[in-house]
Amino acid sequence: MHTILAAVGCAAALAVGVSTPALAAVEEVTYLLPAPPNTLAFAPWMVAQQKGYYAAENLKVTFVAARGGVDVAKQIGSGNAVIGGAIGDTPIIVRANGVPVKAIAVLGAGSLTMVGVHQNGGIKSLADLKGKTITVMSYTDTTYYALLGNLKTIDLGKNDAEIEAAGPSGVWQVFAAGKSQAMAGVPDWIVSATDAGAKVDIIETNGFKSMAQAILASDDTIRNKPDLLKRLVRATLRGMEDIMNDPKGATAAYVAAVPSYRGKEASVEKTLNMYRKYVYANQKPLGHIDPARMENVQKFYVSEGIVSKASAVNDLYTNQFVAAGAK
Structure with missing residues (x-):
């Protein structure tokens, strides 16, 4: 049936002098x-x-x-x-x-960048991150710069915390294992840490609108x-x-x-x-x-x-x- 319909369609096109354009290459x-x-x-x-x-x-x-x-x-x-x-x-x-x-x-x-901390870990705000270990994906990723931007809003610099580049998996795995007190990253990493057993709170970062x-x-x-x-x-x-x-x-x-x-x-x-x-x-x-x-x-x-x-x-x-x- 499809072949017959196609043939009829081609015949109709030829009958009115219309050429069928070739499909553009993908x-x-x-x-x-x-x-x-x-x-x-x-x-x-x-x-x-x-x-x-x-x-x-x-x-x-x-x-x-x-x-x-x-x-x-x-x-x-x-x-x-x-x-x-x-x-x-x-x-x-x-x-x-x-x-x-x-x-x-x-x-x-x-904003894509979120800062997660351990529940009952004593970190309630960005200011509490001073001296703490924070995991990020890398030092060349924009989420890292967004973290720095948030820290700057409370007069903290990159040397006021131990910021560790751990890769796209390590950023949440290190945190979930309790080897860092905070993590900066995307929502799926927060969920991954939660699925791995971490109890996570998201702290407020409205000072810097990444x-x-x-x-x-x-x-x-x-x-x-x-x-x-x-x-x-x-x-x-x-x-x-x-x-x-x-x-x-x-x-x-x-x-x-x-x-x-x-x-x-x-x-x-x-x-x-x-x-x-x-x-x-x-x-x-x-x-x-x-x-x-x-x-x-x-x-x-x-x-x-x-x-x-x-x-x-x-x-x-x-x-x-x-x-x-x-x-």
């Missing part, structure tokens, strides 16, 4: 992520991949891990990849060093491949929107994409709900970057010496792909 894209793709923080990307949202944009996306968000930005700025993930703060850090990248979407209105995960691209790619970026943003935001609208369904899609989480669906759903509540919520339109927030974060980084100089705010971000991506 575009292959390497998408850099700041940690291994199976890290739960990247659920929007994995859900989008599993549900065929990139394929629907005629894209074949391969995810590759870099060494933190700053490394992602440097690789993109050097032309080694057209797109990557980091945190919305990352362009502030690298642009000051001449790396020509912008944030082209931010996944949520909240941003959520961002999609980054270079000035050159923004200028020369805007349609490609529009499709990548649109597909990724669909993955985030699925998590917001249906965490249980998104959990099933995520586990199908990352089978190592089979049997851990409860933890996955708990993590996605944390993102939904604390990171993704209250953003309109989805992916939108707030210029005032970007400017305020940059002012803080510069005033505290985390970056040497300010960049023009318009050089740090663009919302040109968000309206198209949110449709």
Whole structure:
């Protein structure tokens, strides 16, 4: 039947003198992520991949891990990849060093970096971190800089605590084992520590409004491949929107994409709900970057010496792909 219908369709096209255009070749894209793709923080990307949202944009996306968000930005700025993930703060850090990248979407209105401490450990505020051991993923990841930014709000510097770079797994494993008193990282690491037996409290970090995960691209790619970026943003935001609208369904899609989480669906759903509540919520339109927030974060980084100089705010971000991506 399908063959007959296809033949009839071709005949009808020829009868009216219409030629059938050839399908465009699938575009292959390497998408850099700041940690291994199976890290739960990247659920929007994995859900989008599993549900065929990139394929629907005629894209074949391969995810590759870099060494933190700053490394992602440097690789993109050097032309080694057209797109990557980091945190919305990352362009502030690298642009000051001449790396020509912008944030082209931010996944949520909240902050990605959270500071977890042990319940009944005597740490009730950031000030109590003085002299304590704090695990982070690396010294080149933006979550580390966000931690420094939070410490600076209470006049503490990096030498006022023992900050240990432990890698994407060690950041929570060392903490869960009781070998550190605090950890700075993403919500899924908080859940991982809880699943490993740690009783965790989240301490207040509103003094420094770090941003959520961002999609980054270079000035050159923004200028020369805007349609490609529009499709990548649109597909990724669909993955985030699925998590917001249906965490249980998104959990099933995520586990199908990352089978190592089979049997851990409860933890996955708990993590996605944390993102939904604390990171993704209250953003309109989805992916939108707030210029005032970007400017305020940059002012803080510069005033505290985390970056040497300010960049023009318009050089740090663009919302040109968000309206198209949110449709």
